[in-house]
Each structure stands twice: as structure tokens, then as C-alpha cells.
Amino acid sequence: MRKTDTGQTDIHPSEITPAEVYFSRRALMAGALGLAAAQAGGLRPASATPPASGLLPFTFDRRDSVAEAPNTFEDISTYNNYYEFGTDKSDPAKYAGGLRTRPWNVTIGGAAEITGTVPLEDILKPHPLQERIYRFRCVEAWSMVVPWVGFPLGDLLRRFKPTANAKYVEFKTLYDPAQMPGQKVPVLSWPYVEGLRMDEAMHPLTLLVVGLYGKVLPNQNGAPLRLIVPWKYGFKSIKAIVGIRFTETQPATTWAGAAPNEYGFYANVNPAVDHPRWSQATERRLGGGLFAPRIPTLPFNGYGPQVAALYRGMDLRKYF
Numbered sequence: 103m104r105k106t107d108t109g110q111t112d113i114h115p116s117e118i119t120p121a122e123v124y125f126s127r128r129a130l131m132a133g134a135l136g137l138a139a140a141q142a143g144g145l146r147p148a149s150a151t152p153p154a155s156g157l158l159p160f161t162f163d164r165r166d167s168v169a170e171a172p173n174t175f176e177d178i179s180t181y182n183n184y185y186e187f188g189t190d191k192s193d194p195a196k197y198a199g200g201l202r203t204r205p206w207n208v209t210i211g212g213a214a215e216i217t218g219t220v221p222l223e224d225i226l227k228p229h230p231l232q233e234r235i236y237r238f239r240c241v242e243a244w245s246m247v248v249p250w251v252g253f254p255l256g257d258l259l260r261r262f263k264p265t266a267n268a269k270y271v272e273f274k275t276l277y278d279p280a281q282m283p284g285q286k287v288p289v290l291s292w293p294y295v296e297g298l299r300m301d302e303a304m305h306p307l308t309l310l311v312v313g314l315y316g317k318v319l320p321n322q323n324g325a326p327l328r329l330i331v332p333w334k335y336g337f338k339s340i341k342a343i344v345g346i347r348f349t350e351t352q353p354a355t356t357w358a359g360a361a362p363n364e365y366g367f368y369a370n371v372n373p374a375v376d377h378p379r380w381s382q383a384t385e386r387r388l389g390g391g392l393f394a395p396r397i398p399t400l401p402f403n404g405y406g407p408q409v410a411a412l413y414r415g416m417d418l419r420k421y422f
């Protein structure tokens with residue numbers, strides 16, 4: 103994997119919204135939404151199917167957000183890992199634009215009372231969108247701060263009434279080499295598969311994401327539906343999800359299968375456990391340039407107070 107961040111951008115300057123402009127506009131929008139809800143007599147914004155493009159309605163979740171300054175939209179959407187579109191950080195922004203994200207179906211299967219194939223609109227409709235500003239850290243030791251828009255994965259999973267046999271959840275990305283040319287190259291086994299233990303999947307920090315910076319997710323960031331697990335290395339946060347399956351045994355995940363000594367199933371951010379080929383003790387925030395100082399990486403990416411209890415009694419060197 104490449105470790106440089108010198109990828110060129112081909113976004114037109116007029117498309118770039120500086121963070122300060124975005125955040126003041128957001129305050130105005132939130133105010134307008136709040137006013138509309140108050141006029142309708144409702145306490146929270148009505149849930150509605152998010153649009154296929156453009157702006158999204160959301161409420162800001164301050165409690166689950168960090169106070170750090172977000173990276174720019176440009177940083178977040180032009181320096182990506184998405185091997186279905188190439189292995190270079192600049193490939194996804196160049197080649198993912200043509201992916202058709204509508205119509206889109208998600209197949210829910212395995213140990214649940216309700217299973218079947220559900221159109222994206224029905225997956226999203228009952229869930230009011232929240233914006234949460236999360237730290238995000240790639241296993242390659244770069245990190246960023248992102249204003250994601252989504253809703254807790256657990257709220258979706260509960261609708262399908264998982265049974266007592268549901269110990270894990272497995273996620274699958276679309277397999278369509280005609281649309282995802284990287285899948286013609288055997289750099290990974292396709293389709294990309296990820297998984298979580300049931301309690302991790304139900305944790306309120308775990309999000310299904312449909313947008314960032316208040317807009318529909320750019321294709322290179324995993325549209326129309328991707329996972330975000332902020333206390334785990336980035337590869338757990340699978341993009342373009344078409345399958346969700348409740349399983350009794352631990353899912354065989356793509357990176358853990360490709361290099362089991364380098365990538366574990368748990369992949370919790372852990373500065374005390376190095377990657378076999380590099381240190382995980384520090385990270386470099388995107389946007390600071392090549393000479394940005396490295397900053398210390400926090401256990402569980404800083405989310406230890408919320409999630410450390412999930413792993414009580416586990417040897418995190420063995421279950422890395």
C-alpha cells in the first residue's frame with residue numbers, strides 16, 4: 103500500500119467549500135429546519151428518504167462528535183482507499199463517479215426473523231439523519247476528521263429482529279467488475295467483505311453513512327451506503343454495501359484473509375500494537391502537508407471511554 107499523500111486533485115476550486123463557510127451555512131440550515139419542525143408541531147425533523155444527490159436534511163449530534171476541526175471536503179473526497187477503483191489514493195475520485203447508486207438494493211440474510219432484499223429507500227426511510235464529526239484513522243497511519251451524515255446501524259439491524267444465533271454481522275460490497283474495474287484485478291478477493299461482532303454492530307457510535315459535509319456521499323467515499331466504525335482502522339468501514347448477514351460464526355473478512363498476520367478481525371485502533379511493517383503509535387492528519395508533525399494515536403482512536411468495555415478481559419495483542 104502507498105503511504106504518501108501527494109495525490110493531485112481535479113476538483114474545480116469553485117466546488118470547494120472552506121470548512122468555516124460550511125459550518126456557518128450549516129448553522130443557518132439547522133436553524134431553518136428547527137423552525138420548520140416547530141411550525142409543524144413536531145419535536146424532531148420528520149424522517150424522509152434522503153435524495154440521490156445534493157443537500158441532506160440532518161440534525162447535528164453534538165454529544166457523539168469531537169471538537170476538532172474537520173478536514174476539508176477536498177481532502178476527504180480526493181485521498182481515498184477504494185480498491186474497486188484502483189489502488190492509488192487519487193484513483194477513486196477519478197474513476198468512481200460513474201457508479202450507479204440508484205436503483206440500489208440491500209439483501210438482509212442469516213439469523214433474523216425478517217430477511218429479504220430491500221430497496222435502499224426502504225432501508226433509509228425510517229431513520230432520521232444525524233451529522234456526527236468523527237476522527238477516522240487508516241491503518242496506513244494517516245487520519246482525518248470528518249462530518250459524516252448517517253444513522254446508527256443498530257437502529258436498522260433491530261428492524262430485522264436478529265435471533266439468538268446472530269453473534270456477528272457480515273457486510274458485502276457490490277460485485278460488478280463492469281462498474282468497478284479494480285475488481286478485474288486480483289489485488290483482493292472480491293467482493294470486499296467486512297464484519298463486526300453483534301455488540302460492536304449495535305454500539306451507538308457505529309454508523310451507516312449516506313453523506314458528508316451535509317451532502318450526499320461522493321461515490322469515492324462509498325455511496326450510496328457505507329459503514330463507519332470510528333474506533334477501528336479504516337478498512338473495517340466498508341463501502342457500497344449490498345449485503346448484510348447475521349451469522350453465528352466470525353465472518354471471513356477481506357483484509358484479515360489477505361494478510362492475517364497484518365490485519366485482524368477486530369482492528370481496533372491500538373497505538374500499543376504495531377503493524378508488522380510500521381509503528382501504529384503516531385499518525386499524520388491529512389491536510390497538513392508532507393511535513394506535518396505526527397501526532398500520538400489514541401487507544402480506540404480516542405473512543406475508549408465509550409467502547410473499551412466491549413473488550414474487557416480480551417487480550418488485545420492476540421485479538422488485534
Ligand SMILES: Nc1nc2c(c(=O)[nH]1)N[C@H]1C(S)=C(S)[C@@H](COP(=O)(O)O)O[C@H]1N2
Binds near residue numbers: 181323324
Ligand atoms: N469496498 C471497499 N470498502 C473500503 C475499502 C475498499 O477498498 N473497498 N477501503 C477501506 C479503507 S482501507 C479505508 S482507510 C476506508 C477509506 O475511506 P474514505 O475513502 O472514505 O476515507 O475505506 C475502507 N472501505
Ligand SMILES: [Mo]
Binds near residue numbers: 239240241242337
Ligand atoms: Mo485504510
